[in-house]
Amino acid sequence: MGNEANTRLADLFALTGWSKGELARLVNRQAAAMGHPQLATDTSRVRRWIDTGESPRDPVPKVLAALFTERLGRVVTIEDLGFDRRRQTGGKKTGDGLPWAPDRTAAVLTEFTGMDLMLNRRGLVNAGAALASGTVISNAMYDWLHSDPALTADAPVLDDPLRAAPADYDRYEAAPVGSQEVDSLEASVQVFRAWDASRGGGLQRKAVVGQLNEVGGMLSYQHPAHLQRRLWGVAANLAVLAGWMSHDIGLEPTAQKYFLIAAHAAREGGDRPRAGEALSRAARQMVHLGQPEQALDLMKLAQSGSGERALPRTRAMLHTIEAWAQASMGRGQAMRRTLGEAEELFVTDRSDAPAPDWMQNFDEADLHGMQALAYRTLAEHDPSAAALAQAHAKKALSLRTAGHERSTIFDYLSLASACFIANDPDQADTYARMALLTIGQTSSHRTWDRLREMYRLTGRYADYTRVQDLRREIEATLPRQKGMGGGRYRSV
Secondary structure, rough: OOOOOOHHHHHHHHOOOOHHHHHHHHHHHHHHHHOOOOOOOOOOHHHHHHHHHOOOOOOOHHHHHHHHHHHOOOOOOOOOOOHHHHHHOOOOOOOOOOOOOOHHHHHHHHHHHEEEHHHHOOOOOOOOOOOOOOOHHHHHHHHHHHHHHHHHHHHOOOOOOOEEEEOOOOOOOOOOOOOHHHHHHHHHHHHHHHHHHOOOOOOHHHHHHHHHHHHHHOOOOOOOOOHHHHHHHHHHHHHHHHHHHHHHHOHHHHHHHHHHHHHHHHHOOOOOOHHHHHHHHHHHHHHHHHOOHHHHHHHHHHHHHOOOOOHHHHHHHHHHHHHHHHHHHOOHHHHHHHHHHHHHHHHHHHOOOOOOHHOOOOOOOHHHHHHHHHHHOOOOOOOHHHHHHHHHHHHHHHHHOOOHHHHHHHHHHHHHHHHHHOHHHHHHHHHHHHHHHHHHOOOHHHHHHHHHHEEEEHHHHOOOHHHHHHHHHHHHHOOOOOOOOOOOOOOO
């Protein structure tokens, strides 16, 4: 491996506050607890891991991942520690080592979900880690995402279709599955997806992560090709949901890792459009966090990586996210052009081919909701856009159906915000109160973020009696740990 320092391990080690001798003792103690009493790590060996990039043998990387996860209160994987990075197959190596080797996808998935569940049990989950930039992810994944999918082009033909992969990582006791079990897994995705759309990500996130962990165990077996593709599809769908639910409650680094896992899983199953949609979720997250430039990097990869199989409706959805990022940067002309392309693509989708289940929530109501969001965001730079934001928000609300309560709240907040910008506080007050009627029934932190941004817009009307009452009601509704103002407009 040479004498190159392991900077990723060094950076994480610095955050722990441990000495090298203390880490060596912890490794020995944790290894013994995990059934490896013969391990004898010392200070000099820890120094070599950090200073010269020496890779420890199994089970040390797994032991270290568990120790750093518990110490830092967030998921830390073997890859995060800088190990196994050189097992990549092709592509340009980057500081974040993406993508990981194809044979590591199930292992990364299972390891990450296992750590996530452990943190949930101990109440240690937090958002105290940095996100990788869109540029880093895009550069690392471009060639990989554009290559032929493993299971449709270069997968080996196995004499034993149920051959299990080596058990070199923690997982539940996996067993081969049949079509009925996969049917049940696909049905569970629909249930989780419906719950998320209605109530937000907080209440069911752990159940989704647990289900994804089990699917990772199933993927340790090489099933017949048609079942293996479906299992990868289930893994991709669950990983997107786990990421979206994590994002919805503010676990941003965790969310991004799930989006990347989803892209890998979709790619393993030969579904490039699904991989592109997973990356578009990471782009939406970047806009929400005030990083639209990074979002545009990710959207370029999502759109090109989706390939020719992406349906017009899928491409329309991708365009709306790109438009939102452009609006966040005040690029009104580009945003309008991109939204126009989205509308054209949407109306040309004549359902000649059935839409994938992961696109079912992007209907006409969601198209108008995203347009309202983009115009309302642009209105921060160009107030004349507020009128179109109102028109699209009203259209979205007229089309919303039961089961999309969170999106309905977003529509009302977009509408109220646009009215405040358009100097119509009476209408804004009415629509804001419609959002407040149900916002407490969801576990979505993103609705609170949107409410905070609308609260900021009420400041110019603080002397107006109706708005004074509204401000007090918002203050009583929002959690107390965050302030009320500041920041750019974020969320959907």
